[in-house]
Amino acid sequence: MSAQLPANLSAETVREISDARDEPEWLLEARLEALEALDELELPDVIQTPGRRWTNLEALDFESLVDPLNQADETTRESPEGVVVLPFTEALDEYGDLIEERFGSVVAPESNYLTALSAALFTTGTFIYVPEGVDAEDVKIRAEMNSRSLFSHTLVVTEKSSSVTILEAVESGDSVDDARYFSNLVEIDAGENSYVQYGSLQNLDEETYTYSLKRADADTYSTVNWIEGNLGSRLTRSDVETELNGEASETKIVGAFFGHDDQHLDVNARVWHKAENTTADLVTRGVLDDEARSVYEGVQDVGRDAWSTNSYQRENTLMLSDQSEADASPKLIINNHDTEASHAASVGQVDAEDLFYMVSRSIPEEQARNMLVEGFFVPVLEEIAVDEFRDDLEELIAARLR
Amino acid sequence: MSSDQDHLKETDTEARFEFKKEQKAAFVAEKGLTEETIRVISEDKDEPEWMLERRLRALKQYQKMPMPTDWPGQPDLSEVNVDEIVPYIRPDVEVRGGVDDWRDLPDDIKDTFDKLGIPEAEKNALSGVGAQYESEVVYQNMQERWEEKGVVFMNMDQAVQEHEDIVKEYFMTKCVPPSDNKFAALHGAIWSGGSFVYVPEDVTVEMPVQAYFRMNSEGMGQFEHTLIVAEKGSEVHYIEGCSAPKYSAFNLHSGGVEVFVGEDAHVQYSTVQNWSKNTYNLNTKRAIVEKGGRMEWISGSMGSKATMLYPASILKGRGASDNHITIAFAGEGQNIDTGAKVYHNAPETKSTIESKSISKDGGRTNYRGLVHIANGAKNSSTAVECDALMFDNESTSDTMPYMEINESTVDVAHEATVGKIGDEDIFYLQSRGLDDDDAKQMIVSGFIEPITEELPIEYAVELNRLVELEMEGSLG
């Protein structure tokens, strides 16, 4: 095992969490299994090149970061008509059977050390259920983290021919001294011909270490669109993934990040094409200032049976400072020739010609630069269906520039 | 332009590579790798003490390093058991260090190289030729006019004796230390043969020099070392060709190449690799490029069972530049894992990487590349382009680039595409009278044309012919 098990972590702790929430037996069992698996599990894979490790997850000191019995959050949930949006624990009463069936079906708790830790200890999260044929717009979840550590688990189930747009925003509330740890797992089980847009905006304070894994299982004709905005945290490890399991399913993974100071952003977008006629589009745009470092891995994996696949990936990083670092690895793994796949990545500065043009039109240089940076994010902003989310992200970007 | 290349039509290309020769040798080392083996080899070569010491240090490195097994999608190396390899075979040749007249070679060896077309090529298009058979260079010659200008082109073992100072300074010290990877360490311990090229200041060697490496014995390993030192303002083009007949047991080729590109010097290193499909081809090739220097790596990887090859350029001086052109063609049972590494360690450095791969009949290609731009390497730029062509859904094509950018005033671009042969394109060619096979072949040769264009005519022709042979298996 690569990470040390915190001393305050035992089956007893897990039972206490489960009991306090009056959980059904199956969930307690699932938590205990995850806990037991910790001994065997490894931390998530991190890219390594000769002499360099792109993110050092080993350095996370869970002993001091994790305080399982004192988790606290303040979460508000807005739900339009026809769709079920409930705190995870509350949902167990009414939707227990459904949750038992789907929990961990997309993100197995034993995927890695961090997912298992999360499954064993989570105390918050949301259950979203969209019944057949229902169109729901603007589900909004706003979470505030108020403790040293917080583990959240969200499950989204969309039935046949339904559609939903979701915004999740995570911020820090009460200040806690020293480092904190936030873990956020999101599973989407997208039913046949359903549409999901899941937007997530992470703006935790810069003492926080964040691990987030979001994965969708897309059924026939379904579409799953992710929008992932990362601005906060000292270290962010974010994985956004879609398995295109159904024929003609589609996904778009749109990411935006903006790092400053000594933030470390490890953001990843991955798609597995497993059926015929599937389409994926991965778009990530990031900006780095000061000594911030970004690490990006994009994976387009086309399986043997994925005939007639279309798969595209673009990653662009703007560097505002010489002290920053941008690492990227866009990968193509193609096992079926009936594929049209491409990826492109670029790293550079704000275009000097553009800047000059604007300055020559009498815009002060700094303002011109800021305008160009804001413009750089437009392709991402345009994808966002929830207005409030778009406004929030725009504001955060603007605030960081000033 | 026809008569110059008459030799090429004399023999069928496939037959040229695939024939076997009965193995006759003066000295064959025991299988496997022990300190004793290395002492024996070093003694047989009458090496200075420091070289023996380097070999033994490399052996220690080798013994403690793990096999690379955890790279995503890498070739399976579990069959590569170095203890089964015959690391050193000295062919039965009178003159140590190679003769300078083909006629002085034993008939069977001369015959081998005749069939490969080497003596003919030498007459027509090369400044010099070295030919290695098993572990030793058996022929070495260079036109006198280059010798007069101080150009050195000799076999590596001889260079250890005759240019000891230069070799001692550069040999596996600052460019490819044995600690670099397990196969570099193995190479450091049992290297034998290869070329030493020294080009003095401001000398331009107009025609390429070529080394040809031939493995003829079953179950042997070839570990030649190539060291090129190009002084300030000089220019040279080095070509290596490789082949072996096919045997059932595996062969191992683990060459080491070190290139020192001086200020404003220009070195081009071209490889057309056609090892037999039982060969593991695991090489370490690296260049250090000084201010204003230019390094070009051109590789065609057609043969071998598994290849792991990522020629590297370290752009050390301001304005140094690198150009990589690679083509990989993987057919049935082949796993060709190739790519490029470039370290931008100075301002205004530039690199371009162009990779083309073709996979068919269950073959697997992987582009694996690294571009590192160090902090302070201001105004540097890199452009990477990878294109892959796939024939069927049994084959696999992976693209795994890594970019580490520590400087903001840079221009970094990476693009990759994967696709199949276009049906409309095939129809167009068919409607002009080409049959299906010829149409596909024409599209493939067009696909790799940007690379053949960079090669001297003989090699371009050779590469195209090899592609044709690869294609013939699957089509029709």
Added chain:
Amino acid sequence: MATLEIKNLHARVAEEDGEQILRGVDLEVKSGEIHALMGPNGSGKSTTSKIIAGHPAYEVTDGEILLHLEDDDFGDVEIPDDARTWNLLELEPNERAALGIFLGFQYPAEIEGVTMTNFLRTALNAKIDEREELLFGEDDDEEAEEEAGYDTSPMEGNVDDGEVGVAEFQKLLKEKMDLLDMDEKFMQRYLNAGFSGGEKKQNEVLQAAILEPSIAVLDEIDSGLDIDRLQDVSKGINALRDEQGTGILQITHYQRILEYVEPDHVHIMLDGKVVKSGDASLASELEDKGYDWVREEVYEAA
């Protein structure tokens, strides 16, 4: 003299539930004749041309396409009696090409890395070989070919590979290019890659001039041409007929090209059928009155 005979041709898009496009096309083109095939968008003109050449995207559901050959069609090559009539639908696209069918594409493919010279000489030699094989059976050259190695640059192909050698080919090429007023540097460029629309069309005609087909089907060869190029292209088409005796089936939207390439016969297609045929005057009548006139006349009569 060769005759292309299309009888009751029905075809649809080769997909599940593919759309029916041709509903009984009848047409006959002989060597030395110029035919214009006109019709509104979607009437099936381009589809007809592609099916003649053997495009895999369409499935013929009824009817046939025959090619009748006569003694002098392949110059000195004697055509056996049992190889004088061919059912084109049974042949691969390259076999059709070998027997003298040429399709000038509306949108020619762009193929990077393959020079015009290499492409055309390969095509010419492939055509000659394939024709021998079709007419006389077994390919005797097989062994000889295997032994041949490259003798020249891959940019120009293999000098020993085929009947027409490099020198002879260069001469032929230069002749044809002069005729079309094409710049020689074209030949070292990659096949259609980066060509302008007009250059591509000119190139299609050049290819026809070199491959010397019996019947050339030219699909909208006139679209996207400025007047100078239109004249060059027209000159090329006329030369095909006058000097090589090629039969031309010219598919076009516009009257304009017909002023330079005067058709012997004009056919109008509507809804997947040839509904009206006539001489050159039909084209000008059509220009004046439009397709609605044809439609009315045809459907009223029926």
